Amino acid sequence: MYQGPQAYIPPASSYDPTAQRFKRGKKEFYEDPDRFAVEPFKIWDDLYYVGDQLLCMHLVDTGDGLLLFDCGYGHTTHMIEQSIEKLGFSCQDLRWIIVTHGHFDHFGSGDELRRKYGCKIFMSAVDTQLLREDPRRALMDHGPHPMEVCWPDETLEDGQILQLGKVQVRCVLAPGHTYGVMAFFFEVGGKLAGTWGGTGMTSLHGQWCRDLGLPANKANAMLQSVNKLRRETVQINLGNHPPQNCTLEKLAWMQEHPGENPFLGEESWKIMLDLVEEQVLDFMEKGYDK
Ligand SMILES: [Zn+2]
Ligand SMILES: [Zn+2]
Incomplete structure (x- = not known):
């Protein structure tokens, strides 16, 4: 049985709202992203990991084309393509990208993937609208290269269900990290998979919100989202x-213990929500949301 951690949400003391430090911290990743590659692997049934050490990306074989959750930084497109091909799939079959x-x-690699493979991109209507009002909210100046927002072909509403091949994806608005961040739920191999597309707390800082012209009540929104998401049995x-679900620790365990699958189990989702709640309360207590 897997003994390692199930989820990790960084404590409030490590939050740093300044863009420059964010950029410096990722310098090596920007200069040589291949060093941060992760060998793609099957999580369960038709669900695969195609992300890197910094950003999760998940691929689902829907039986009628490939669905990708998130598409990473713009300078890692080649790594996403390699991961898809290494699993034995063809990037030509990439049909849908859901941006969390x-x-x-x-969304960094979205435009390039869409140009090459003609895939359709989805993102919440709320975040799309907020970016139309002010694209700075996508934090593109935190990245290494000048870039533009990857505009979705279709926007998503709270409660919407997407039928993609044999897979039904339920979209649930779960604001906090951004006002339009969504959680997504779908069945794969008889199990319910779920993802909360953003739980980082840096973007909850009151000053951060004001700088980007956003109302500074994100911390409250995040607490409400935790309660909403507790209803799900993931x-x-x-x-x-x-780190959010301890992907890399679980992968290491899987490699050392063939036949065991630490990605399966209901604990991880609950522990993640408990941790988010704990950290948001701590964050509010310290007054970072003011
Ligand atoms: Zn992120
Ligand atoms: Zn984010």
Whole structure:
């Protein structure tokens, strides 16, 4: 049985709202992203990990084309393509990309993938609207290269259900990290997989919100989202950045213990929600949301 951590949400003391430090911290990744590659692997049934060490990306074989959740930084497109091909799929079959929220690290490769493979891109209507009002909200200046927002072909509403091949994806608005971040739920191999597309708290800072012309009540919104998401019984918790569900620790365990699958189980989702709640309360207590 897997003994490692199930979820990790960084404590409030490590939050840093300044863009420059964010950029410096990722310098090596921007200069040589291949060093941060992760060998793609099957999580369960038709569900695969095709992300890297910094950003989770999940591929689902819908039986009628490939569905990708998030498409990473713009300078990692070649790594996404390699991962898809290494699993034995063809990028030509990439039909849909669901972007979990309107930040550049989640949609960065979208335009290039769409241009090459003609895939359709989805993002929440809320985040799309917020970016139309002010594209700075996508935090593109935190990235290494000048870039533009990857505009979706179709926007998503709370409660909407997408039928993609044999897979039904339920979209649930779960604001906090951004006002339009969504959680997505779908069945794969008889289990319910779920992902909350953003739980980082840096973007909850009151000053951060004011700088981007956003109302500074994101922390409250996040607490409400935690309660909303507690209603779900998720058997496979998928991360948005690897620490969120401890993707890399679970992968290491899988490699050392063939036949065991630490991605399966209802605990990870619950632990993640408990941790988010704990950290948001701590964040509010420290007054970072003011
Ligand atoms: Zn984000
Ligand atoms: Zn992110």
